[in-house]
Amino acid sequence: MMDQVTMPRDAYAMILKAIDDGDYKPGDRLVESDLADRFGVSRTPIREALQRLETQSLLTRDGRSLIVASLDHNEMSELYVVRAELEGLAAKLAAQHATEEEVRLLRDMVEEDRALVDDPQALSRSNRRFHKQIHLASHNRFLVGQLDLVHRSMALIATTSLAAEGRGPEALEEHSAIVAAIEAKDGAAAYSALREHISKAFTTRLREDAAD
Known part of the structure; x- marks a missing residue:
């Protein structure tokens, strides 16, 4: 060694x-x-x-x-469209394939993140880990690979939507709903919950950009 x-x-x-x-x-x-x-x-x-x-x-x-590099408005919009679909699929597959241990880990991550709502950067890092865990829980290596590429491009967005006022607690409630759907093995609900979560994050980002 x-x-x-x-x-x-x-x-x-x-x-x-x-x-x-x-x-x-x-x-x-x-x-x-x-x-x-x-x-x-x-x-x-x-x-x-x-x-x-x-x-x-x-x-x-x-x-x-x-x-x-940086992303212009159109590139960011295109990225969010792809991210929403792939993340939703990951949640749907996780509802079918996640083990009890994986579901427990997701639930624990949501609860632990409640202590980070006043620290957007720390919450953002933990948010990436949460989404990565859902990707892994899909048990589909090709989907995980594609999502890695998407999240790599997300790093080209300088700010986090979680810094917007009230977005942190709201995002955690959305995470909780996603985990509940995965735990219930309801693939359709998990897909919808995660797509809606990404849509709200994108809307928040657009609102913040418009304000700037």
Whole structure:
């Protein structure tokens, strides 16, 4: 077994996580030397990771520099349409295939998140974990893969809808309804509940953007 200190580090995964966590936001410039210093790897894997991220449209060119990409209004709308359908399907399949342990974990996650309603960033991170758990509970590896791609693109939206006033508690009640449908093995209700949850999140985001 390799010593933890000498194990290779995945530059792509580390940069992707930093974008997903909001350390690098849309419009931020990514510099090879800075990234190499931050993550403790050489510039070669950093360069390869940046090329891969650019190919996936997570980074874009600004002159000679690479910056974190952003989504315009139409792209964001298209993303939410796809997300709603795929997330709804994941909930429907979870209602059919989730184990008792998976359902219990989802329920526990909702209850634990009630302590985070006043911390939108922490709630946002926990929200991603909650949705990921539903994806996994679908027990469909191809659907999970497609949803990973969708959520990767969601990182290109700089703000979280959970920061809107009153949205945190509302979202948790929606999560609770989703879990209840999954627990009842009601696929149609789970599908509808999750699609409605995504629709409300998108509406909140549009309202916030209009206000700005």
